[in-house]
Amino acid sequence: FVLLCPEFWGDVAEDFFWKTKYTGKFLDYNFDVTKETFLIFTNLGKLNLLNIFVETVNNYCCLMRVIFLGVVLDREGNEPGDEKTVTYRELLQQVCKFANVLKSQGVKKGDRVSIYMPMVVELVVAMLACARIGAVHAIVVPWNPEVDLCWHSLIGGASEECEPVWCDSEDPLFILYTSGSTGKPKGVLHTVSGYMLYTAATFKLVFDYHSDDVYWCTADIGWITGHSYITYGPLANGATSVLFEGLPTYPDVSRMWEIVDKYHVSKFYTAPTAIRLLMKYGSEPVQKYNRTSLKILGTVGEPINPEAWQWYYSVVGEKRCPVVDTFWQTETGGHVMTPLPAATPMKPGSATFPFFGVVPAILNESGEELEGPSEGYLVFKQPWPGVMRTVYGNHERFETTYFKKFPGFYVTGDGCRRDKDGYYWITGRIDDMLNVSGHLLSTAEVESALVEHEAVAEAAVVGRPHPVKGESLYCFVTLNDGINYNQKLEVELKKQVREKIGAIATPDYIQNAPGLPKTRSGKIMRRVLRKIACNEQDLGDVSTLADSSVIEQLFENRYFYDCKKKQMLIT
Template identity: 65%
Template sequence: MSPLQGVQETLLDRTLTVFSFLCLPFSLLVQHLTSLSMSSLIPYFLPYFLSLIRSRWTHEHREGNEPGETTQITYRQLLVQVCQFSNVLRKQGIQKGDRVAIYMPMILELVVAMLACARLGALHSIVFAGFSAESLCERILDSSCSLLITTDAFYRGEKLVNLKELADESLEKCREKGFPVRCCIVVKHLGRAELGTGDSPSQSPPVKRSCPDVQGKLKEKSKRIRPQISWNQGIDLWWHELMQEAGDEFEPEWCDAEDPLFILYTSGSTGKPKGVVHTVGGYMLYVATTFKYVFDFHPEDVFWCTADIGWITGHSYVTYGPLANGATSVLFEGIPTYPDVSRLWSIVDKYKVTKFYTAPTAIRLLMKFGDEPVTKHSRASLQVLGTVGEPINPEAWLWYHRVVGAQRCPIVDTFWQTETGGHMLTPLPGAIPMKPGSASFPFFGVAPAILNESGEELEGEAEGYLVFKQPWPGIMRTVYGNHTRFETTYFKKFPGYYVTGDGCRRDQDGYYWITGRTDDMLNVSGHLLSTAEVESALMEHEAVAEAAVVGHPHPVKGECLYCFVTLCDGHTFNPTLTEELKKQIREKIGPIATPDYIQNAPGLPKTRSGKIMRRVLRKIAQNDHDLGDTSTVADPSVISYLFSHRCLTIQ
């Protein structure tokens, strides 16, 4: 019996009874999703939905960009605001089935806007506030959004983002392309101090800190200018003025379980972003259930997921999952390193966070600064730690467990995708022995398989393509406006399976290990190598903080390894270090994995969600300046630097 089976015996009956209603054969799912009617599921889904709007005195805590900028809101207050904004949307002509674009930072109004759309039956399409005006325009046009919700501006760390200016630019682009958005609702965020609080959630001013450099930053912040924003009469409307006139009762629009809940765009390997569509019943049921069991949720918990709501993790485990379980949670507007690198652990202590969920990128970033910024805080409240977004290398996992969790908190290393809605592979805290870097086992009802290039299922220890053999409630239902792309992207390569696009290894104990995107698998002299495995070996060296490995054409091997390494503070890149790193890889993996090239990379090209853009790194390695779309790169200057310092290669 596997470690998971004992747990399943007590829980499967409770979850799979409901899941079975939604687990149709893939053939039916692909061919008939647009005509499915599953109203019979409403009795199962309704309790979760009602928990979103029930009157509870549980809080959601919002921590602003500056330490001490604190807001608390109860479920009762949230219900009132959601009803008010539902009335606002209705007055602006929004009806069930309409699409509403949301372009906002991590503020409470973002959650209110999401839930108001859901209450009205409209589809929200949230665009990450770090995206460009062009990216926003592209998404508005693709889903024909009739209304945009944004803010005046916000600070991300010390950086001012004039969001209204970007929104205006995007709306102008939409008009030029023949699609005028009829209304833009603007939250006065930086100008919030000018507004009366009334019955709004309780707020606290920034607190004074004893640390001189932090106190200096707060004084500097008070001198920051508030940008002047342009105002377009007839289109722009202030959020606070509309809310003052809105009633605080709104009867929810009843929806079929298969009605769409939201659209969220995710990048494709080629072509424009895909509008992933999730539905009311299946998605809500799945995120509510995964949240409850994966994080071992109890009513007294305080949950904090550091993800931005502009990504699927924020949808599922900042908003819908926690709220559907009546959780007290934390909403964080800032960044981990501002005003100092101990910000996260200060917040953990401040709110007595019990369950903490973040990305390996953040963990590796904070590792560079050592243990002291973490250990100077208590963190005694922490019970469960989680990771999301990419495979976590064992070195980062061990630091997270040893330093952040003080070797007492189980880690749930979760694998899932925008398309899956919720967790697919994950350990259950305290119930399954942990293996650093492994996503462990499938969640209830999930049926993974590993296929070879011919589409044959591999048994026992194996490595190949990760697929799923049967649907689950949270699976996306289509690509908005392009169902053919949905079929082609996820079901064509291996008919009868959902294709994740990820490589995976299953060990002798049945644990699953994500090895990276299948296009990141390298074939060196006929040997299949995982980029994640090589990166992990590099990062075991004390000098390396982060690493990325791509393939490069080789006249003899066919393909060789080109490595980018970011060094920890205090280390210097030189030929001696290069040889040490090659030796380390030979010792950890074998001579076949010895890199031909290792380049110093003070920074790596990443998306705004923190994922390394290996497609761009492959172009840099080959000195190919035809990069395609780089609109999602967080810091374009990194690309220029890497091109100018690339290794001299042969092809």
């Protein structure tokens, strides 16, 4: 296997600057938690990411283009013309200045720094300043006036010189929280060298990046896509990038294609949710701009349905741009299943084949590996440099979540189908997770936020197909005695979830449920709730249902979506 051959990753590592180079065994690991001590370890020597970027800049002499679309006060407005261009030299100067600010506040190697900033250059600067001094950054959304610091008042007089702190291969780089099936978010910890190596290699090969390209990823840096493919991967390749803060439909639905033409974007990476959103407006807004600079189109965050794929390929790319449909996770650090442009024959909706060194398998419920055309649990048989190393502060949860169900394998939590040609198709989550607009949300986490409201006794959340977002949040709530359900309460509940988790988790629909379908042992039958949410009368086997009368009640006064015709119906 490629990953177990040091020459491959060693050759990739030669492109970067190392204070000391690795010697001995490149990688060691054990995925079987029932046997030896669990282990993932790389030995690449000492490095500092900022020095890697500096050496890369010396080779490529590129710019990082940054566009600010002014989001003022309520952050809903973004006016064209609010823009800025930053060179790598200027970026390094700002990074060193803020690194010195952090040091003046007592931050040192290994300390954790929480960052709460919008999609602006200062966010990238803050992340890289942490890397410069070996601190560990975490993108979160706190607001604590007692400890928050004002950027401009601190950075003004800071020095532009800051010596790098050299880090070992397995030193932590950042912690990024992602939803967990138990409801409590997991702090995914990535380490310095393996993550850098993997994001640099995947960016370069998956997007076929060359020094004259202009790259644009529309994701938010607060998510893993923004970490890997706005910040670290592109910078490690000396890329010229567009950083976008704003809405794809403001001031009109042609905005994205106007930006593509303005900055001559050649490699474009976005989510199926955005594609489906723009599809609603037809081809005319796209064709207002020529888009002749485009060479490669990418998708990320969720499986893309074939209809959206075809529109993206035919209308946006005019059937001349390969589509790289990338599958990966916060935990994987970078692409693990992806086509390579112009090298992999495309199939609309398929993530196609694994990236170099990634070895997938499909297992049945008994943990038996399936060969040939098959469908089951998607797992990986060995690590790659960019895979997460632990759940911050809870290594036992890391082993339990990803390795306990099938010892010897990394368990993705996704279902997968392999066709007769060996292509892989991601079929969706197999745990209590929902994929909403490319973001994984825990049903348990949303339920917990709902029941924190004094009016709610119990809640159950399921996913329902959505023509734009892929899945929408459909919530059933049982109220405490004496509480009446009304529109004011519905607004309060949506606000409660939004404030507890974030705007992406705002429920699409909340239904009053005097009772929930449960088994005799008290377990909520979510399968039945999903059927009710879609107005599907055939509920299958409900012999274990404790009280069948709740079903009729739930079918009354509901919102529902015709999953087959893909249209909203009104009762």
